[in-house]
Amino acid sequence: MTYEGVLKKMQTELEDTVQYYWLLPGEFVHVNTLLERQLKLELLGFQCLNCGLDRPIFRQGFCRSCFFEIPQAGDWIMRPELSQAHLGKEDRDLEYEKKMQLQPHIVYLANSSNVKVGVTRKSQVPTRWIDQGAHEAIGIVETPNRYLAGITEVALKEHVSDKTNWRKMLTNNAKDEDLFAWRERLKTYIPEEALPYFLASTKETNISFPVLKYPEKVNSLNLDKTPEYSGKLMGIKGQYLIFEDNTVFNIRSNEGYVVRLSLA
Known part of the structure; x- marks a missing residue:
């Protein structure tokens, strides 16, 4: 076939x-x-x-x-802290940017090769975690727009990685972590404007791969x-x-x- x-x-x-x-x-x-x-x-x-x-x-x-022209590849995709649709400012296409940026976003912890912080649209949970090969993940903050999620990630990555070691992920060498404890430790570093959106009661998602x-x-x-x-x-x-x-x-x-x- x-x-x-x-x-x-x-x-x-x-x-x-x-x-x-x-x-x-x-x-x-x-x-x-x-x-x-x-x-x-x-x-x-x-x-x-x-x-x-x-x-x-x-x-x-x-x-x-x-890549250098369409809104689907704007810098705010990889760097959500650069989002400006909440200010009515256009990067490449304001209508598209409002549609994508002005919706609920999750700042999360995922463990694939190590514990990392990341950002995704709420509608992409748990797809984003699966795509990263995470065997466990948990939300930290749910914000109303991408900008707040982005500045939260920037603040937290001073204290936890924002990268996955894809080779380690693929050899399945990551150990289990207490993501609840990680979340509580990192709460101290959440920016003041994002702190009201802290998720204190979300459950951990566990993922098994074929x-x-x-x-x-x-x-x-x-x-x-x-x-x-x-x-x-x-x-x-x-x-x-x-x-x-x-x-x-x-x-x-x-x-x-x-x-x-x-x-x-």
Whole structure:
């Protein structure tokens, strides 16, 4: 069986074990069912997720020109403290920015390789935690806009990491942490204007991933350098496919790549 299409991040469902789905033209692939199957990936070209043209992907699934022009790639995406829609100030498209920034956001703690602080729209919980490969996560603050969440993250990352060690996450070396205790310790550092939105009673979310075998040493597949690869799929964690030979493939960082997927 063969599938072809442009890569986009896998869709997920939080169940006892996370369920993963690949949406390709005319196809809906339940990726969990491919475990222990031999897969072949071939790079066919590119398709910018915005303009749709066959141009090399620059970042986030967009070609270079789109990345520097469209509101979906504004600096406030990666740095929410730069959000200004609450002030009525436009970055690239005020209507879009109001839609995305002026909605509830969660500042959270997630443990994938270590405890980290992050920001996501409330509507993206728990999807964001799954995509980061976190096996446990908890909300700290729920703010009415992205700016307040952003300045809270900036304040807290002085006392806790805001990065995930993706290699450690994929080898499953992270230990369990008491996220309730972390939340209480960090409460002291929440900015005054965000403190009224502190979440004192939210529960911890625990996440189990469909992995039959974790890699001992991680080898990342780069389709630009290796446009054709075959391997037995042994797990899925975050947005990574994990193969038997310790190769891992990050779907998210290859969005916009057009591939052929063949099943043996």
